[in-house]
Amino acid sequence: MIWGIFAIMAIAGLTIALFPMRRAGMAPVLRADAVPAVLVDQLEEIDRDMARGLVSAPEAEAARQEIRRRMAQVLRRADRQTVTTTGGRGALILAAVFVPVMAFGYYSFAGAPDVPAVAFADRADERADTRRIADLAGQLRERLRADPDGGPTDGWMLLGQTYARMGQFDEAVTAFRTASGRDDAVSATWSMLAEAMIRANDGTVTPDAVTALNRALTLDLSNPAAAFYLAIADAQAGEVGAAHDRLTARLAETPGYQPWMDTYIAQANAFAQTLGRAPIASRAPVARSPSAADVAAAQEMSEGDRAVFIRSMVDRLATRLEDEPDDVNGWLRLANAYGVLQEMDKARDAYLRADALLPEGDARKAEVRASIARLENP
Structure with missing residues (x-):
């Protein structure tokens, strides 16, 4: 799709x-x-x-x-x-x-x-x-x-x-x-160039790609794509420890949660398994529903148009999850969306689906169960 x-x-x-x-x-x-x-x-x-x-x-x-x-x-x-x-x-x-x-x-x-x-x-x-x-x-x-x-x-x-x-x-x-x-x-121009080079070479981070990635970092040290691919280059050169260190250092120096961290953590944990190092826990919070933010941002819409807009977003998400039932973040978004719409039974059901998918030890599981408890005992 x-x-x-x-x-x-x-x-x-x-x-x-x-x-x-x-x-x-x-x-x-x-x-x-x-x-x-x-x-x-x-x-x-x-x-x-x-x-x-x-x-x-x-x-x-x-x-x-x-x-x-x-x-x-x-x-x-x-x-x-x-x-x-x-x-x-x-x-x-x-x-x-x-x-x-x-x-x-x-x-x-x-x-x-x-x-x-x-x-x-x-x-x-x-x-x-x-x-x-x-x-x-x-x-x-x-x-x-x-x-x-x-x-x-x-x-x-x-x-x-x-x-x-x-x-x-x-x-x-x-x-x-x-x-x-x-x-x-800009920095993203160079990291996109590097990505295209990597893809054109079947995933190999070539010297030209490394040059482009370094240029991207020169223009913007916070570019997550550039640091990520340089870590991949380290690993491909046999320096898996350096690759793991590069990713974990970037995670350590970045406060809070950023969406790119999930990709960083997944790759860092793959390196950690090879190295025999401890895995990193996800920092991801419970996903926020886009509907509340969309309502606030869609001030130009009439009340009727806004309602249609919100409903279309929620219905599309629910339909997508029928085809992708293992998308835990999708269920969390849907639960929050139903909460915004005051459809509490549907919100609870979505949280239950997310709870079944979240592994034990995931920080989000406790928050999800608390949400379920609130919905079952209002």
């Missing part, structure tokens, strides 16, 4: 990116029917990306705010709208919202212990979408190359992210390398 969402978002994002590069006066673009589902899916995807360390909290919140703003606009306008802008940069930034950021993507989607690898092109029902994405990506690439100014950096980043999601990592490397050569390249 997740790859189908990526396909939809990539098509939507590239389509938005390509239209402004053409002359004004284009044919109308239907948004009222197609965009809301994409936006709701993207909000859920941001939560999952953040939980796996793909995006930072500020990046995630900025994306959520933009998506909610667009959701509110679409809910107020159910008619056709015509795209007539002539500028490319602003639309490319907007389009990037629809394509998941690649940062921390390789181990979050391909190498994380609890995430099975999925070959994008292996799904027969998605091959048509794959061809459409490839065609749109090719058009975007040619337009960027034809731009006398070399094309906006945002466009090359969007192109690299799209190629990476399609599994075309050599092309992703080319796009990210172009973006990294710009004066406005």
